[in-house]
Amino acid sequence: MSDPTGPTVADVGEFPAISRAVAGRRQPDTTLVGPGHDAAVVAAGDGRVAVSTDMLVEGRHFRFDWSTPRQVGRKAVAQNGADVAAMGARPTAFLVGLGCPPDTPIAVLDEISAGIGEAAEEIGAGVVGGDLVQAGQVVVAVTVLGDLEGRAPLLRSAARAGDTVALAGRTGRSAAGLALFGAGHRGYPALLDAHRVPSPPYAAGVEAARAAAHAATDISDGLIADLGHIATASGVMIDIERDLLEPDDELRSAAVELGADPWDWVLTGGEDHALAACFAADVALPDGWRRIGTVRAGRGVTVDGRPRTGSGGWQSFSAGHSR
Amino acid sequence: MSDPTGPTVADVGEFPAISRAVAGRRQPDTTLVGPGHDAAVVAAGDGRVAVSTDMLVEGRHFRFDWSTPRQVGRKAVAQNGADVAAMGARPTAFLVGLGCPPDTPIAVLDEISAGIGEAAEEIGAGVVGGDLVQAGQVVVAVTVLGDLEGRAPLLRSAARAGDTVALAGRTGRSAAGLALFGAGHRGYPALLDAHRVPSPPYAAGVEAARAAAHAATDISDGLIADLGHIATASGVMIDIERDLLEPDDELRSAAVELGADPWDWVLTGGEDHALAACFAADVALPDGWRRIGTVRAGRGVTVDGRPRTGSGGWQSFSAGHSR
Structure with a gap:
């Protein structure tokens, strides 16, 4: 964990920590209402939204002695974004539920958030909401929204002999x-x-x-x-x-x-x-x-x-x- | 925990456990593509979707000696659904990320899922996707989608003196x-x-x-x-x-x-x-x-x-x- 001597999540408190995670992050045009309200509002141009959720758990899906917190954030976006890409959709927005022990350095949270934010930005998507809670280990739950842009969704169930x-x-x-x-x-x-x-x-x-x-x-x-x-x-x-x-x-x-x-x-x-x-x-x-x-x-x-x-x-x- | 002598999540495995969680659950008309693919597709009739995410952690947001697993599932839906209701939207779909220890009885998972499913159904929403992973404690991450049905979203930022x-x-x-x-x-x-x-x-x-x-x-x-x-x-x-x-x-x-x-x-x-x-x-x-x-x-x-x-x-x- 980076800078274990710095302030912890418990020192800073929930609301400032969430604000830090979204502050200064650019939102794409598809983010109609961004963070700071009870829910976000995202454009769904063709009247449909592709959506998927994934959960990553410390010690199971990542280890902080192998990956930096920023890499963990990037991985969460990639893993989740690939699910809507496999449907033929373009990722538009991510939401992040983050659980962590109260003694987690705020620098770790900032780096996970930065990894999520930069990876989302690289593919043109926003980070539109989140939740931060106390947990016994670091848990990152990511939900992605995707835009099919008028295309039929790719399913698992329509492969045909000869394909x-x-x-x-x-x-x-x-x-x-x-x-x-x-x-x-x-x-x-x-x-x-x-x-x-x-x-x-x-x-x-x-x-x-x-x-x-x-x-x-x-x-x-x-x-x-x-x-x-x-x-x-x-x-x-x-x-x-x-x-x-x-x-x-x-x-x-x-x-x-x-x-x-x-x-x-x-x-x-x-x-x-x-x-x-x-x-x-x-x-x-x-x-x-x-x-x-x-x-x-x-x-x-x-x-x-x-x-x-x-x-x-x-x-x-x-x-x-x-x- | 109910029936601690029954089969555990580890006995049953990830894919069957997810299938059990969504099997037999009715989907509303707004669920265009339900579970079983890389992502779900949900109708967003007015070209926008309201979306919010929450995380509930065992020992922090619920205790199994106070609440049944079914009540935990119902609470997760209510907590999350209220966020889109506060925006003036009608909940249409929920996604659930579930973390639990491998020795969690499958009956507990089934009951959490049943609570989520029945609470969603009562408000006309579908449960369209999920993820099940191993974690040190039970963690329920819920994301809700909501339909504004053409209405302006209710924000926190537009109250005026005299209201x-x-x-x-x-x-x-x-x-x-x-x-x-x-x-x-x-x-x-x-x-x-x-x-x-x-x-x-x-x-x-x-x-x-x-x-x-x-x-x-x-x-x-x-x-x-x-x-x-x-x-x-x-x-x-x-x-x-x-x-x-x-x-x-x-x-x-x-x-x-x-x-x-x-x-x-x-x-x-x-x-x-x-x-x-x-x-x-x-x-x-x-x-x-x-x-x-x-x-x-x-x-x-x-x-x-x-x-x-x-x-x-x-x-x-x-x-x-x-x-």
């Missing part, structure tokens, strides 16, 4: 970073950073909706696990091809050093917040998307036509530190 | 219930229930917006504290009249038994989620509203023209169990 399965962004890098942290290995800074702050390909979600993708999801639990959600919801089978997912040299090198299998990271590692989508076979994949497989009749997810044994991905209440 | 200050609902009852719980007194069931599950006057918020109220807020931190937020935001003074806020016989009787001052409860008790608003002096107060004072030039909040000494209300990081 092309495509990926925007990369998988396995957050899991590799987590493994490096766990082993006390501080090489491969790009992989460590991928775990600290994922980089969802926001624009690719909008492009997929413009290209009338049949289904999409973000990769939060692992490629096989999340494609499995599409397969189940759509009543189809998804086959992915190893040749199209080859781990890059960085992943391979890190895996050699840790005695790990880079394919585990690529196929089952969570938290990269890449996007996967299923497109009609005759559609040219939009910018940022590359083919990784095919939708077929059947059920489940296969790799080169065969079920993959082992863990399918990450679940909140299974063993292990973090997703 | 009538009015109240919908009652104050002091939750604080009385909390004091009774703290003293181990199980009489006055209506006051205990007022602390367990507040009853915001949702319709009164809509009526206030229809009557073009100048400012409004919900009473979450205490009457004086929350009117103080309006006074500060509007640059005015608010004077309330004791004669118009007389504690009823139930409050007086409970106060006598506990050796407490019922005026402390009425003026500074939080969590009732009554609504306060400032109306132009020539406006007939709508149904559910009664006059309690007047807006004047100046600053701060007075009672019968004098500042009230003592605590102005509840703050998250001050001493004491709960607001």
